[in-house]
Amino acid sequence: MKALSIFFSRHKFLNVIVCIVAFWGLALCIDLFRVDAYDMKPLCCMETGSNHYTGLGYSFDVADNPGTGEQEYAVYIFGNLAKSTFTNEIEVSGQ
Numbered sequence: 001m002k003a004l005s006i007f008f009s010r011h012k013f014l015n016v017i018v019c020i021v022a023f024w025g026l027a028l029c030i031d032l033f034r035v036d037a038y039d040m041k042p043l044c045c046m047e048t049g050s051n052h053y054t055g056l057g058y059s060f061d062v063a064d065n066p067g068t069g070e071q072e073y074a075v076y077i078f079g080n081l082a083k084s085t086f087t088n089e090i091e092v093s094g095q
Contacts, residue, residue, distance in 0.1 A: 028058055032075060032083075035060055039071040058082075 031042035031053075042060055045053035053060040061074040065087065074084040 024056060027055065028077075031055060031058075031060070035062060035071075035073050035075075 027044040031044050034040045035042055041047070041062075042053045042055065045055040045058075045060060048054045048059075051062050053062065057078055059076045061076075063072055063086075064070070065072050072084075072086045074086060075082045
């Protein structure tokens, strides 16, 4: 019985949970940095619709602004809006 407690110790279980959460946070940060800074597709997400990317517990909506041509995005974490750069502004040239 004591031999089994080595494999299922509470300390190892918590280490595994911490590592999983750390890798999830790292994937989210990498994707957010790619979308925000470089206007690129997320690396750790799958495209599940037109301009919609889904990862593990988070997703992105990405679109180009029709007026300015700049990329805008919204980030959802567990279905809740975390950050959005979408605007309703349309740049009018020649004025």
